[in-house]
Amino acid sequence: MPKRRDLKRVLILGSGPIVIGQACEFDYSGTQACKALMKEGLEVILVNSNPATIMTDPEIATRVYIEPLTVSSLDMILEKEKPQAIIPTLGGQTALNLALQLDAKGILKKHNVEMLGATPKVIQAAEDRELFRNVLDQVGAKYPKSELVRTYEQGLKASETLGFPLILRPNYTLGGGGGGIAYSPDEYNIMLTQALRESPTSEVLVEESILGWKEFELEVMRDSAGTFVVVCSIENLDPCGVHTGDSITVAPQQTLSDVEYQAMRDEARKIINQVGLETGGANVQFATHPTNGSRVVIEMNPRVSRSSALASKATGFPIAKIAALLAIGYRLDEIQNDITQSTPCCFEPALDYVVTKIPRFAFEKFQGSKDLLSTQMKSVGEVMAIGRTFQESFMKGLLALEFDREGIPETHFQVDQVSYPNSKRIWHVVQAFRHGHSVQDLYNWTQITPWFLEQIFDLVVFEKKFPLEYKKNSKLSLLQAKKKGFSDARIGKLVKKSESQIRKERWSEKIHPSYLQVDTCAAEFESSTPYFYSTYHSYQKLQRTIDNQAVMIIGSGPNRIGQGIEFDYSCVRGVKAFKRFGYRTIMVNSNPETVSTDYDTADDLVFEPLTTESLLEIQKAFQPKSFVAQLGGQTPLNMAHELVDHELQLLGSSLATIDRAEDRGHFTKVCLELGLEVPKAAMASSLDTALKFEERVGYPMILRPSYVLGGRRMEVVESRSELESYFERHGEFITEDKPCLMDQFLISALEVDVDLVRGVDWTLVGGIVEHIEAAGVHSGDSMGVLPPQRLKDETCRQVEQLSIRLAEKLEVIGHLNLQLAIKNDLIYVLEANPRSSRSLPFVAKATEIPLIDLGVAAVIGKTKKELQIDKWDWKKTQTVSVKGVAFPFKKFPEADSILGPEMKSTGETMGRGTTYSEALMKAFISSSYKLPLDGEVFISLREKDKIPMLPLAKNLLQMGFHLSATSGTAQFFTSHGLACETLKKVHEGRPHCADRIRQGHVAFVINTTTGRTAIEASFDIRRACTDLNIPCLTESDTAEAFLLAVIMAKKGQFKTHALGSALQI
């Protein structure tokens, strides 16, 4: 069937904020789909609550809504926009579940909207574990013995029949959420309760263990005529037991014979036909027994996914784009392969390289959480690397993680770090070989398929022999080392030379990588797509004409807490702007989830680790004239010095400017010269020196070691005893060269983010985001509002002026992000980032000013006149926008949800409204807060919050909530005439307040605490809330904002607003 002529207007659902298990990949797939459908002449309505996405840029779709992904807001949007169809398969589990709800509640029928790509029946057949098992029975596929459990009692029975260990898989959850592996009845009983709660349908599949089996995934597509292709096969290096999102994976599969592989392919085809998936993409996961080869099906997803994004990047086959075209009626044979431009899309890509994906974790951010991997996804980002051999791609992948320039540095070997899957296991595997352990030993500990272990073992053998080989024939041995993926830094370490010495030697021997094309067909057909990877296994000349005026844009690498999709937004938008100004662009990045690594974003895409070494090679091969370091976050900024040293021209702010802004000493000096206030500060390399500065800085103060990202080990200290405790706990990270930074903590100060752009003769403040939480909460974790609601107009004007003066003094060209604190009308400068920021996409969407485009205009020297800068004024913004925050606490059972100076959030949302309360309400809803309309509010307050919170408590009572509190707070409330029930604190014996929360009697919790002891004592309260999805507000300001949102929700009325027209210069 060719394209359906009747379809004119479709709605695409996005996936909401970035959370563990759902990241940039859905921005990639949604953006691709929008582009494809718009090109087909359709009108596309896009709904997503995440402002940091490219897909929510107004020009991506006909109409863009940054609104909550809920039934009521969709009901309104459908009413207003009247699309004929909705595509639910591009926005992950969020979109799929929402579409099911819309269907179940009759909303789709009401608006006469058709579901494209997957029908409710298909979604259920694939996602409902019981229905899915019926499908498997019908096609004769095997699956692990299991029982579907709906109650705790059923669950207990199931464990008796199935035996331990057991795997728990809740229905309809994301990234294995709420699931896990139980080895003993005790563990099982706890996990079962949690799993039942996490499943929206209260159903959990309890499954016999297939731990240690080999795990595979097939990314498949099907069209309406039944044509079926496997786009990519993926093999997990980590065997079953580790969530596939947390596994190192390899494409194409490496260790199945053709017979085994084809049988798997046949089964995948039967399954998707039986499930009834008519068109689109899906993935099917399998496990095979390591020795007897028997095969079971683990699950299937009838939608594009994280792995389909990986498969698209790994093969050059754009799954999401094709899925969108199939959904509107095309067949695979009617769509041309973009890459070859001569063959159709009904084919299976042939790869002449190996792709490795490696996850990146953030356990260190969640104090107390155990670094152990299981069936519940924990990683926050991933890298992909392409090499001609497994070794080359694996080693490149490790470098792309940006942990260590050596890739496989020596580490302190521990057996339990190998035998228990954890985020650092792979380095311990390498180290185990260095310590003389055999492939068999490692297999016994890990059940990693021996083929992979042999490959890694071979790297270690090579490493051992290397120094001698290098002495004998340095040229040959260097080439061999490069072919095996060893970085210059690691080679240097092996022969006791510096990285730059090795690089010099290598260059003098003319050892450079070749850049080969990712062409979907192993060179069988001609292809002109400019998608490249480097390898030392080839001498092929670059098949691309060189443009020595090109600009290289360095991406932001793997998502991590503090550096994620916001910077991909900046890069992609930047690429587009450069193109519009007539520059050829070269995009370099290592993150397969992103839009920036789509082959049709930049003129050239080079998929490489973001290391100095690889960028210098790209420079030699592609010969760009200049590079941009201010779009990809901290990663490119950190490399700017070395690249400039190699005569690459840095666009925008100079190195000197970067240093002035980033170096604390320099920066303070600049501020003082301008007469600006900065918090009192000192540096101490020991407790003794710290005590000397105690008085100068004063309590409370913020302590942190130097050179930390995202506020690692950053703590607010209120007294001398806490100061001593800090040095006791973190002393090992504090030395003479890396002293502890002590800063005055501006208690209760109002914090703001300022994003501005400065050109040759102009500076434009893009906006001021007022933080909702007071100073002390990391800016990435605090909610924010634009325009500011509490800041006085006069102060606002001062902030703008001060920012402009600072930008001028620093001689910024391009972006500058400032963090300021306001206390008693005094403005303190906290931090300056000479680059695009995390808050920038939010500001751009809130103010509808194309800040990235202006940043690009600035760095290429456009003048005020050319740009008519005066036409942009953020203060003219009519709507109120609130930034909401998404946290991953649920995934880290031992972690505390209290907010502090260390960033913990993974994603953000945006609520747009005509009033502050409307915007707040939407932001909370989009960040998955339930807004309760009645019930019990449990309150436990630190002393300083009691009086200020009194009106709020009264308000709650008037609204019909009733109050409960721990003794101190309860006494305080009663003495002020408020009815309040007293609950025991956790240490006062049971039943205590946390029990009350866990019993499900509490609608929401306000719990403010300071000081380490108090924080530890109230941990159980917050954890109970996290486990039960009960809103827990840990700052008084957040509580007040939350109340506004609840009041708004009680009114039950809100409107949805489409974004304005295209943001262009």
Add this chain to the structure above:
Amino acid sequence: MNGFLVLESGEVFSGHWHGGKNRIGEVVFNTSHSGYEEIATDPSYYKQIVVMTAPMQGNYGESNSVWESQQFWIEGFICVQIQDSQSNKSWLKKLVNAEVPVVSDMDTRRLVLSLRSGGTQWGALVSAESEAEAQKIAKSLLSQRFEIKKDWVWEVSRKKSQIQKGDNPKGPKIAVLDFGSKENILREFRTHASELHILPSRSSKAEILAVKADALILTNGPGDPADVEKSTETVKSLIGEIPVMGICMGHQILALAMGGKTYKMKFGHRGSNHPVKDELLNQIYMTSQNHGYAVKDDSLPAWVKVTHRNLNDQTVAGFYSAEKKVLGIQYHPESCPGPHDAKGLFTFFIEQLARNAT
């Protein structure tokens, strides 16, 4: 030890020599991700040096159970890396023990680009100290190529006929003209047939008819179909008398026997991912392919319809005539290696042509 591939054009590629004898062959590339054993034992690769574009070979060891014939037919095996596995049976050792030259660490990407742009050519795979030495050895080896006999099909065909019992006692009796058959073609037909009579490629019309079969199968095989004169004549005389299905070489000979023409392709089709549109069963398959020659589009008689096309380049991938009961399939519905998508064609042939024959 250094290994060299010296192409007739003079281009030289170097790599790591693992063993085997110096040999010559037509250098062809295959893009399948898996299936190295099936490929190396497929008689259609007679006199060919195979370049695997998938860089990692030998990963899953070896097992005779998937062999497509009793021996290796390839003249050389080239890839980027070959696993000399400790834990599995070693594919590398198996090849080297059979004196098949194996060279890894070769820049196969550049080699494939060269074959793609310049077309298939002959080459010598040799071990040598230096490139100059390799060229010398190669020169003398390559001069022998013109001494190789034509009709390669006869070189690989069974010389004695053989009877195999089928799995379906009620199924038709099938005669197979062995042009270098892959085991799996026979296996597929055994599941449908009561008996298979496998005959040498140069069997006469009388010998074939003496079998009293319900249908005749022409198998895959190596080389240029135009060189297979005797068999073509025989098939020509049988068209209309007995239902005939030709696969790959069989398809080409069937086309020649019907008066059609074949031609040598620039670099052929070898892989497991070629899309074919089948108008007969109205499906699109991912197919397993291995051919260097093809049937000329407009050369076929009017009574036969081109029913299968390769969607990558629109070349003829199959034809059919219900009236004369002929079915030609250029690709490999029997897979091995490759997808099983086109397997339904065996049933189709048996149901539509072979069963209705008597």
